[in-house]
Amino acid sequence: MGSLQAFGVILKRFPLNSIIHKSPRFFHPHSSGLCSSSSLAAVTSSSPLWAFDSELKSRGNQVRRIWMSPVCMGRRSCKIAGRKGAQDAKKAKLYARIGKEVVSACKRGGTNPTSNPLLTTLLEKIKELDIPKEIFDRNIKRASEKGQEAYIEKTYEVYGYGGASMVVEVSTDKVNRSVAAVREVLKDYGGKMADSGSVMFKFRRARVVNVKASNVDKDQLLNISLDAGAEDVIEPPEYEDDTEEDKSERYYKIVTSTENYSGILSKLREENIKFETDGGSELLPMSSIEVDDEAMDLNKELMDKLLELDDVDAVYTDQK
Incomplete structure (x- = not known):
């Protein structure tokens, strides 16, 4: 099963037209079975790739949308490809995590830092890490909004490629939503949820x-x-x-x-x-x-997709 998932992840990276052209016996999976190469060729020869899945659906096939992305070959190219915007993304994750901590602290002890020691501690942390105070003020207001729940911290353990392990840290106000989103990414990008304590x-x-x-x-x-x-x-x-x-x-x-x-x-x-x-x-x-290199590229893509989830605060791996 793991090898099939890895094949699926790699397959997504190549342009569909080139696969069909070079592999006449290629089949595309969808929820109700297999779609033959003749069906794919008929669609892609007359439609752009962005219209591919919708046209197949109109023929009665339930096809899952798969975005095509360039292949990332080798350790160096993968690092270069992933560098752009990495620092901004890291800072955004930090601000989001601090915001969640502020909301949870307000839910537990109120919105006044004078009477809420948790908020006092967070203010010191924000100052210590040079985080804009506007982040604090915005989430104080957010905590007072109707329907806003406290955040719960969860940890998910994951097996990646090549024997690598990962730990996904989540802070969420909807546990069912967060675990479903993590499982969806693992399903699409080849990771596997591990039992608690395994990683x-x-x-x-x-x-x-x-x-x-x-x-x-x-x-x-x-x-x-x-x-x-x-x-x-x-x-x-x-x-x-x-x-x-x-x-x-x-x-x-x-x-x-x-x-x-x-x-x-x-x-x-x-x-x-x-x-x-x-x-x-x-x-x-x-x-x-x-x-x-192949496992490194696949693990990096998996980690990047997990970090894109709003509820995920951090992903750690033992990959060198």
Whole structure:
């Protein structure tokens, strides 16, 4: 079953016309059975791809829409393809997660920070991470809206390609909606939901500060971090085919305890070292596994699609 899913994921990446032309015996799956190549050829020869599924439906076939995307070949090209907008997406996820925390805190203790210690803590966190206060104010108002429920945190464990494991962190006001959306992505992109505890033991929770490698001298960062009480500084992975652009997107991870976290940030600011404004908490793999380029590309696509879901806050993997 797994090999069929992998084949389906790869198949989606190629233009439909070229597949039909080169594979006269190709069949397209749909909910009521199989659609023969003759039916596909008849449609695609006279219709653009965007009209493909609707025209088949008009013939009585229930076809699931599949978007065609370019093939991402190899580790380097995949990293380059995924870099555009990555930082903006990361920041948007952070703002969304903070917003959910504000709403939940209001639901539990009211909208006044003076009488709600949870909101006071969140205000300190927002200031610490240089997050615009407008995010806080907007979600205070949102928490007061009729019908707005508190958010519940859920964790889903996933098997990816090549033996890689993933943990999907979700914060949602509708659990049934979030789990259905995650399962739909796994169905479409070849992942598999794992039993509770099957994957989580491969990770550990840690407070982490991310620092762009190009913004700091390695030895300087090590000295500053360890002097400030950091537990470890994880160096970014390096690959033989890395370009200068790839190298500019590497990040050091400063691992620290909760007690030392604020001190680390203060020391970095004191030394004028820029750091990423993230949640300050991550799941780190106990050990990393290496997968081939094909599995890496498929896992990246799967993770990207999971992160596109509104309820998903973070996706972690033990893939190297």
